[in-house]
Amino acid sequence: MLTRVAKASVSKLVPKVPSVAGATRRAAYSASTKRALIDVAEERFTEAGYASASLDAIVSGARVTKGALYHHFSGKQALFEAVFERVEQDASKRIQKALKGKKDPWNKAREGLRAFLVVVQEPAYRRIVIQEGPAVLGYERYREQEERSTFANVLEIVRSVLEAGKWELDDPMVQTYARIFFGAMSSAGESVASALDPEEAAVRVEGAVAFLLAGVQLMVENGLPLPNALAAVPGGDDREN
Amino acid sequence: MLTRVAKASVSKLVPKVPSVAGATRRAAYSASTKRALIDVAEERFTEAGYASASLDAIVSGARVTKGALYHHFSGKQALFEAVFERVEQDASKRIQKALKGKKDPWNKAREGLRAFLVVVQEPAYRRIVIQEGPAVLGYERYREQEERSTFANVLEIVRSVLEAGKWELDDPMVQTYARIFFGAMSSAGESVASALDPEEAAVRVEGAVAFLLAGVQLMVENGLPLPNALAAVPGGDDREN
DNA sequence: CCGCCGACATACCGTTGGTACGTACTTAGA
DNA sequence: TCTAAGTACGTACCAACGGTATGTCGGCGG
Known part of the structure; x- marks a missing residue:
């Protein structure tokens, strides 16, 4: 239910003419929730760090459930990579x-x-x-x-x-x-x-x-030497000290 | 029991004369298990990484239990830091x-x-x-x-x-x-x-x-300029292109 | 010899990432 | 318009993990 409301609230992102790029309306919805997931994830990862940012917090922040997350991403690491x-x-x-x-x-x-x-x-x-x-x-x-x-x-x-x-x-x-x-x-x-x-x-x-x-x-400017030669410096092999 | 055996096997590390540094025999045992924990932890952390290295694996590798670990360290992170x-x-x-x-x-x-x-x-x-x-x-x-x-x-x-x-x-x-x-x-x-x-x-x-x-x-060697001056290069503020 | 305390062991808990499965809504086709 | 199919989720659940509370045993000082 809440989900429905959530989708409605972002429905302005849905293209009016789902002809070529945006494709179908479903696809637009889908892309929208995926974006929301990435948005919230970025926020949580930045604030809490990868380990401390729980998926529960992320999905609830994006107002979806883990089902959605695991539909779009193969796991936590994949989400992070996105x-x-x-x-x-x-x-x-x-x-x-x-x-x-x-x-x-x-x-x-x-x-x-x-x-x-x-x-x-x-x-x-x-x-x-x-x-x-x-x-x-x-x-x-x-x-x-x-x-x-x-x-x-x-x-x-x-x-x-x-x-x-x-x-x-x-x-x-x-x-x-x-x-x-x-x-x-x-x-x-x-x-x-x-x-x-x-x-x-x-x-x-x-x-x-x-x-x-x-x-x-x-x-x-001095047109100088050895750009990629090793440091086999002629000066001496350091038998000093 | 197993613990006992473990301790016996490393008992050669125990100083013969627990006078000043090594202190008591108990202390020597303690230090030994702490060392063992760090040893195994280094191995596990290196192989599996921090997140994937479970404390269970570490303590079992060191032949102790979590009780010992949490006696010596405040947590996983502290162990890692050691x-x-x-x-x-x-x-x-x-x-x-x-x-x-x-x-x-x-x-x-x-x-x-x-x-x-x-x-x-x-x-x-x-x-x-x-x-x-x-x-x-x-x-x-x-x-x-x-x-x-x-x-x-x-x-x-x-x-x-x-x-x-x-x-x-x-x-x-x-x-x-x-x-x-x-x-x-x-x-x-x-x-x-x-x-x-x-x-x-x-x-x-x-x-x-x-x-x-x-x-x-x-x-x-050329005794050249501005070591810590900013790159307010006099040449021009780059109005080129 | 004894009481105490440090050095653990054991049992348990809450949280977390991940999975299996159910379901409503869309969309393509007839 | 109606329907079959499938996508895009939601729900319920699990195993594993980090962490904690509490029990216990052996050495050590007195």
């Missing part, structure tokens, strides 16, 4: 928008960093993607998801920066650089978000990254 | 050993990185510290723990590297650099450990970091 995906793609789009039109690799990097530092301060992204993502999904699935969203952005930025140099490096090496940067950004983002003064922390992070970028830039 | 702490300190010690005697900051950094890349390939460290640590402990407690172990090592390395430059930067800034590097290393470590060819991946990571280090080194 939420994860949406949060990730949201973030990715916003970062891409910040990159829009920027062409100079260095500015692109700085702008992307800034956008990321904004995104990473949102509770949902912090908790769901950075904090609990790897643990809940497992590193494999986590990586797969990232690969086609935020990490893709980082990869693009890193690639364009590295291409500013004349060295040509194979794709795995670019991936390696991107991995390193992505990890750095995630960690930095967490520390920014949890700092007493996030603004100040963000400034510090931007400064630090700008510094490192300047180092790379210097090497580019 | 395991976490041990794994972390183990890793920290090993890294410190690798740093032993190295004085040149750049070599120290490279050596520390190499040691870290070894440590991070051990399943226990990967799973407990990197993957599940932040999610289970929460970022706050996670950071507190790291602060006094592995992160301390990174901090020291970063500090010594940065001090190679003539700039003086305040402590928070050094912390920021260390955070960035630590995050980079964690992520890189994960990708190394989960790569099809960890050896090759490790080489790539070392190469990439060496490259970045070379950039910093270049800036040091």
